Amino acid sequence: MNHEQISNNQREWWVQRWLELLDSYRFKKRLERGRNYAREGNVLSIDFEGAQVLAKVQGSEPDPYQVSLSIAPFTDEDWNYVIDTLSEKAIFSAQLLAGQMPETIEQVFISNGLNLFPFTLSDVHSRCSCPDKANPCKHIAAVYYQLGDRFSEDPFVMFQLRGRSKENILDALRQRRKKDPLNQPTQPVEKEETTSKTTTNKTKKKSSKEAEKTAINLDEFWKYEEPLDSSLTVIVPPKDQKTLLDVLGRIPLAYAEAEAVEQYLEQVYQVASQQAMITALGRDE
Template sequence: MSDYKIKSREWWVERWLELLDSYRFKKRLERARKYANEGNVLNIEFSGARVLARVKGSEPEPYQVSLSLSPFSNEDWGYLVGTLSEKAIYSAQLLAGEMPDNIEEVFIANGLNLFPFALADIHSRCSCPDKANPCKHIGAVYYDLADRFSEDPFVLFQLRGRTKEQILEALRQLRGKGVKNRRDTPSVSKRRSEDGKKTASKEQTVKTPLTLAGFWDYDEPLESSLVAIAPSPESKSILELLGNLPLPATEAAMVQQYLEIAYREVAQQAIATALNREG
């Protein structure tokens, strides 16, 4: 488990933790952080947009914790995905595990907030006898979720009612419709119809000769909804698959850290380049 006191955190993780860090009962907050650091959060799973967790406390049986935010409506998500689809870089960064720096502007422009403003915005319950909310068990889950956000920013969206798969599929559909609309404007359809009538009789008697040089050429844009760009399903990174570096431990750790950053940036740039081919 990460040490929340010294770990360098991504900006969206910092924003998530700012709310809890402002909690006035610092002693309870310290115990919650300790629980998270020592692995007392036994497991976390999602039930829709709600987080369910088991936290080991002072009793033999772990306490049951639930935590959720107010999910956005289907209409809200429709507007959000529409705004996100306007810039391919949003999809590219999210797929690469990065939260776009100006992502909050997308939500604000649609009258929404991605992050909770106050502790009252977080709906949480714990089976422990402590009447305070958040108790240390709820706080530990809150801290533990920060690690999940660090690994996959889509987890934060799931708290607002949409999974990673749902968001990506909606983005693909919108981008696909955009390409289709550009292809099938009235002027283009009319021109194709007229051209087809002019060449129909010729095509009956004249066949275009095949040439090896142009066999693989394709002048039309690809249908984006048929192209899925996503990280490899392999859970291990290429560095993990290659194994330990043949260097002394200290040097190997430094090189490993450098290569991890390099591979992540290259992967992000590759996805951004691929998605930007359409705009």
């Protein structure tokens, strides 16, 4: 395995997906020329105009060529469904806010009938002002590879190509979280004074009863005193065989350290799961 392959294998998974898309293109030589252009710094600039990428690539002529790229953006309705689904799990919001692309985020789009990444390069619409009639020309190909570096720096670039900027997505997620009553702190409600003492007393009694219902005793929170019907209790492992480590994604440490920590935690989870099963079934070790 050469240095470049090792470097590619260490890239973030969403960058790998983009590079795999490029590798699937059958005219390898054309893309290879574009890769060399990108390495040599011929891509002078990459900017976004809405969901469209506008780039300047220096070619053989004095003036740089104008390149544009775009992928079919999702509709407002599509994005509303996606944001609703993302907001249902706090881990998605936390990882996106930390600049990480959750490993299971593609399932969010798939569950809403969408695909975040294009299937083939033919799904990427591109144009270049150079005289080369073939598409992609080496200038377009150079922008493809340069975008891979942009994805590494900011995973929201792929969302931008689909029609939503980083600010749009994070603001929408914050709004959804604010609307969720489970995420709202309890605020004291000031009651207007009334002239009727009877009404005031009834209100106080009602508020007191509601407070008793909603009060949480942390010491008793996880206890359940009622007997369980054993015929209704079924204990099975998760169907997808995923642990909490799989759900949370890669640990933000150096590769070797992350691997060691993950291996240790896997053993801990296995032992904890076995002990939980033994306890649940009422058996001794």
